Amino acid sequence: MRNFILIIRRFFNLILFFILEIICFIFMAKARTLQGDDLLSTANMAIGLIYQKKSDLVYYISLDKMNDSLMHENARLRLAVSNIKSLDTLSSYKVSKELYNTDTTVHEVRFANYKYRTARVINNSVNSVNNYVTINIGSKEGVARGMGVISGTGLVGYVVHVSNHFSTVLSIMSKQQLVSARLKDGTYGFTSWDVEKPEVFIMKDMPQEAKIYKNDSIYTTSYSHLFPPDVLIGTVDKVYINKRNGQKQLVLRPATNFRKLMYVYVVENIQMPERKDLEDSTTKAK
Amino acid sequence: MNLYIKNLLRFCIIIALQVLILNNITLYLFTEPAGSLFVPLVYPLFILLLPFETPVWVLLFLGFFMGCSIDAFMTTAGMHAAATLLIAYLRTNVLNALMPHNLNEYAGQQPSIKNMGWMPFLVYSGFLIFVHHITFFMLESWSWVSLLSVLVKILTSFITSMSFILVYILLFTKQSSARA
Numbered sequence: 001m002r003n004f005i006l007i008i009r010r011f012f013n014l015i016l017f018f019i020l021e022i023i024c025f026i027f028m029a030k031a032r033t034l035q036g037d038d039l040l041s042t043a044n045m046a047i048g049l050i051y052q053k054k055s056d057l058v059y060y061i062s063l064d065k066m067n068d069s070l071m072h073e074n075a076r077l078r079l080a081v082s083n084i085k086s087l088d089t090l091s092s093y094k095v096s097k098e099l100y101n102t103d104t105t106v107h108e109v110r111f112a113n114y115k116y117r118t119a120r121v122i123n124n125s126v127n128s129v130n131n132y133v134t135i136n137i138g139s140k141e142g143v144a145r146g147m148g149v150i151s152g153t154g155l156v157g158y159v160v161h162v163s164n165h166f167s168t169v170l171s172i173m174s175k176q177q178l179v180s181a182r183l184k185d186g187t188y189g190f191t192s193w194d195v196e197k198p199e200v201f202i203m204k205d206m207p208q209e210a211k212i213y214k215n216d217s218i219y220t221t222s223y224s225h226l227f228p229p230d231v232l233i234g235t236v237d238k239v240y241i242n243k244r245n246g247q248k249q250l251v252l253r254p255a256t257n258f259r260k261l262m263y264v265y266v267v268e269n270i271q272m273p274e275r276k277d278l279e280d281s282t283t284k285a286k
Numbered sequence: 287m288n289l290y291i292k293n294l295l296r297f298c299i300i301i302a303l304q305v306l307i308l309n310n311i312t313l314y315l316f317t318e319p320a321g322s323l324f325v326p327l328v329y330p331l332f333i334l335l336l337p338f339e340t341p342v343w344v345l346l347f348l349g350f351f352m353g354c355s356i357d358a359f360m361t362t363a364g365m366h367a368a369a370t371l372l373i374a375y376l377r378t379n380v381l382n383a384l385m386p387h388n389l390n391e392y393a394g395q396q397p398s399i400k401n402m403g404w405m406p407f408l409v410y411s412g413f414l415i416f417v418h419h420i421t422f423f424m425l426e427s428w429s430w431v432s433l434l435s436v437l438v439k440i441l442t443s444f445i446t447s448m449s450f451i452l453v454y455i456l457l458f459t460k461q462s463s464a465r466a
Contacts, residue, residue, distance in 0.1 A: 013342040017375045020350045024371065027357070027364030028425070047358050054306050125309065125360065127325055129426050132361040168361055196435050
């Protein structure tokens with residue numbers, strides 16, 4: 001027993017070092033699971049407050065840029081509204097066709113029902129392997145994990161950590177963050193991002209027969225549980241053919257400028273729990 | 287100034303410097319297609335500048351605390367803490383190897399250029415910062431696939447960090463009465 005205590009005293013520092021290292025690795029392992037770990041994230045209350053103060057300062061300086069981007073978005077939305085004044089496919093789509101001669105009721109088909117919340121970006125990283133955006137609304141305003149986040153011009157990411165007043169968003173500029181995407185004609189695939197080429201997204205293995213030109217737009221699909229459909233991801237910058245399998249590889253220029261991100265919309269799909277339940281029950285029934 | 291207050295102040299200043307200023311700087315020199323290679327990390331300096339006779343367990347706890355704070359600011363979940371712990375553990379051994387006398391004889395002093403001389407201080411900080419960067423960037427990439435680019439990133443970030451650290455030391459430490 002005495003020897004044991006002596007050994008512990010002799011190697012106390014080494015033992016302490018290993019214990020603390022193991023705690024660090026537990027943090028890392030926890031952050032890699034889907035549930036995540038809120039303790040060491042920018043959604044933390046104190047950290048959020050510090051970033052809020054910093055962004056208050058920076059915002060004052062960049063107000064004119066923000067005004068410009070808001071004006072551009074307003075103009076874009078006005079154009080879109082004038083084009084589809086009769087139909088808002090995102091919220092509801094009325095089928096007024098009479099099913100039977102006797103049935104005169106109007107059937108309303110709802111694909112999805114979206115709720116938008118505006119948020120200010122108070123911190124933003126673009127340098128790391130996984131990049132995060134901190135926004136100034138949290139669970140008190142109704143934000144929850146897994147909600148999609150879009151900017152005025154395109155896709156940003158989805159919420160991963162939530163505290164009372166702040167949340168952390170994992171941006172699509174992150175390693176192994178695959179986004180289900182489609183071309184204008186509906187051909188779909190995945191976009192991915194790599195830290196070695198942080199300025200672009202890659203879309204691999206598109207079929208050779210798909211007609212793809214420079215500056216084609218790439219949108220999200222409705223297959224994803226995280227992002228709303230028909231949000232712009234980016235535009236095609238380069239197309240080259242992989243000589244090994246003959247498939248087309250696309251290099252996309254992101255629609256969102258992550259370096260100048262100032263305000264975002266958190267998008268909640270109100271019908272997502274219902275859809276998830278249905279899809280889960282189908283996979284279980286197999 | 288009291289030793290504790292001085293180090294507490296330095297803790298706050300270094301975190302503010304790292305998180306509010308340096309994290310927003312993206313240096314794009316020569317790396318336009320390849321992206322962010324020069325990532326300045328100056329916060330290990332807090333561990334490097336603690337007084338000579340600080341016991342190892344205090345260093346370990348302070349390193350853990352510092353790393354976790356930076357992790358919380360950058361959402362990296364323990365990677366910075368793991369790297370900082372390693373250099374906190376190695377610090378005493380490196381100092382013992384570099385200093386001519388036993389560390390207990392330097393009571394109330396902290397490592398600085400005036401104290402150690404230019405070369406030993408550069409070796410001391412350079413070695414520990416290099417170890418820190420290797421650990422951190424390896425943990426961050428977490429794969430052997432992009433090993434070459436990670437190695438380049440380690441080297442370039444190391445040079446950037448060291449230049450920022452030297453600037454910090456020349457600016458914020460008293461040059462005249464360091465050997466009081």
